[in-house]
Amino acid sequence: MSTRLFTFTAVAQGPWEVTDQTALAGPPLARASHVQLQAGAPAAPAGLWSLRGITSNERYVERDEKAALVAQQPSLGEPARSCAALIPIRKTAAWWALSQDQRRHVLEDQSRHIRTGLRYLPAVARRLHHCRDLSENEPFDFITWFEYAPQDNGLFDRLLAELRASPEWAYVDREVDIRLSRIG
Amino acid sequence: MSTRLFTFTAVAQGPWEVTDQTALAGPPLARASHVQLQAGAPAAPAGLWSLRGITSNERYVERDEKAALVAQQPSLGEPARSCAALIPIRKTAAWWALSQDQRRHVLEDQSRHIRTGLRYLPAVARRLHHCRDLSENEPFDFITWFEYAPQDNGLFDRLLAELRASPEWAYVDREVDIRLSRIG
Numbered sequence: 001m002s003t004r005l006f007t008f009t010a011v012a013q014g015p016w017e018v019t020d021q022t023a024l025a026g027p028p029l030a031r032a033s034h035v036q037l038q039a040g041a042p043a044a045p046a047g048l049w050s051l052r053g054i055t056s057n058e059r060y061v062e063r064d065e066k067a068a069l070v071a072q073q074p075s076l077g078e079p080a081r082s083c084a085a086l087i088p089i090r091k092t093a094a095w096w097a098l099s100q101d102q103r104r105h106v107l108e109d110q111s112r113h114i115r116t117g118l119r120y121l122p123a124v125a126r127r128l129h130h131c132r133d134l135s136e137n138e139p140f141d142f143i144t145w146f147e148y149a150p151q152d153n154g155l156f157d158r159l160l161a162e163l164r165a166s167p168e169w170a171y172v173d174r175e176v177d178i179r180l181s182r183i184g
Numbered sequence: 185m186s187t188r189l190f191t192f193t194a195v196a197q198g199p200w201e202v203t204d205q206t207a208l209a210g211p212p213l214a215r216a217s218h219v220q221l222q223a224g225a226p227a228a229p230a231g232l233w234s235l236r237g238i239t240s241n242e243r244y245v246e247r248d249e250k251a252a253l254v255a256q257q258p259s260l261g262e263p264a265r266s267c268a269a270l271i272p273i274r275k276t277a278a279w280w281a282l283s284q285d286q287r288r289h290v291l292e293d294q295s296r297h298i299r300t301g302l303r304y305l306p307a308v309a310r311r312l313h314h315c316r317d318l319s320e321n322e323p324f325d326f327i328t329w330f331e332y333a334p335q336d337n338g339l340f341d342r343l344l345a346e347l348r349a350s351p352e353w354a355y356v357d358r359e360v361d362i363r364l365s366r367i368g
Contacts, residue, residue: 004320054317059243062285100288101246133238133317136188136224 003039004055006129008086008143010048011036016084016180024164026090026174035086035180037145051088053129053143060104065114072121081125081147082182085156088131088140090174096132111166120159123152140174187223188239190313192270192327194232195220200268200364208348210274210358219270219364221329235272237313237327244288249298256305265309265331266366269340272315272324274358280316295350304343307336324358 010032018032030048041052058066074081095103107113117126125147132141148156160177163169194216202216214232225236242250258265279287291297301310309331316325332340344361347353 054320056317057280057282057287058284061283063283066283096241098241099245099247099250100242100284103241104284130317133240133314135318136238 005040005052006054006127006143006145007038007041007050007052008145009036009038009042009046009050010034011046015183017183018178019181020177020179022177024175024177025172029088029176029178032178034183035178051131051140051143052134053131053140054134055127056130060107061114065118068118069114069121072118074122074125076125076127076145076147078125078147079182080149083148083150083153083156084180084182085146085148086143086178086180087146087160088143088174088176089172090139090141091171092173095171106171107168111163111168113163113166113168116159116162116166120155123155124148124159189224189236190238190311190327190329191222191225191234191236192329193220193222193226193230193234194218195230199367201367202362203365204361204363206361208359208361209356213272213360213362216362218367219362235315235324235327236318237315237324238318239311240314244291245298249302252302253298253305256302258306258309260309260311260329260331262309262331263366264333267332267334267337267340268364268366269330269332270327270362270364271330271344272327272358272360273356274323274325275355276357279355290355291352295347295352297347297350297352300343300346300350304339307339308332308343 010030011034014034014036016035016037018034021029021031023029032048036047042050061069098106108115117124127145129143129145130141131138131143146156194214195218198218198220200219200221202218205213205215207213216232220231226234245253282290292299301308311329313327313329314325315322315327330340
């Protein structure tokens with residue numbers, strides 16, 4: 001069975017060094033020096049903090065969009081993509097109270113979330129982890145992990161600026177942006 | 185914060201007595217005599233078996249459907265609805281690989297899952313619990329708990345027969361149907 005659960009832990013030494021960490025909305029996380037990414041749930045995650053999320057079926061992507069994503073999205077772990085971003089977010093109760101078609105309308109018709117993401121492929125590799133239904137008291141609803149090459153740093157910033165300026169982001173009430181660089 | 189996580193445990197004595205238990209697809213569960221329903225996750229659930237699920241946002245229901253459901257669906261726990269059904273199901277990998285619009289198409293355009301459910305309101309009270317994203321190895325994807333009055337037993341059977349005859353059910357590879365009667 002393929003692994004769906006992943007844990008991100010702030011550690012003293014690890015494969016990804018934190019280069020920048022900013023809380024954009026809601027409570028910050030303690031400043032990390034390094035982050036370790038593990039498949040599964042460590043028995044006792046030791047570290048400054050530990051976040052976990054699970055990959056799942058798509059909640060909004062339609063058939064043609066899925067085909068375009070599958071055709072263009074690169075894999076994680078390619079050495080040339082030595083920059084990463086770990087961005088946990090939480091959405092408001094108002095978001096979760098919307099019906100499926102209302103959420104899709106905000107996410108794509110109003111905010112072009114999927115189309116915007118497609119424009120940054122294959123430069124940016126990405127894995128989305130869901131947290132909200134792991135338990136009833138998770139600190140974030142989603143954790144996204146991105147990987148990109150150092151020369152695409154400005155491109156990646158533009159991707160985030162576009163998403164953060166969209167109507168969807170009015171429903172984001174906690175967001176932390178952690179940038180990392182692969183060691184070695 | 186309202187409670188979203190619920191645990192169903194097969195116990196020797198409890199508030200709901202099992203009157204019938206049938207495995208319709210996939211591995212059965214050990215025959216229970218009584219079932220206990222608890223909010224949250226007990227530290228060490230003792231019992232023949234224990235299933236947990238979490239209530240979450242709707243995945244398919246659209247705005248008008250949500251309004252109709254909210255207007256008509258009764259609450260759990262009303263004494264007159266002294267019959268219950270606990271029905272855990274699991275769906276196939278093929279289901280989870282479908283895009284959102286493909287799943288909605290099967291669930292509602294082809295199978296009329298939401299419209300069928302609405303026709304049985306307000307007779308049948310219902311709470312849907314999601315399991316699939318609690319961890320990567322849950323035995324079921326969903327647990328639904330239903331409550332209805334004894335005189336609506338035949339009505340409830342017709343509801344299930346309609347759903348099980350629908351194209352959506354081709355994607356169900358494990359299903360156990362447990363019927364219960366409230367004690368006292």
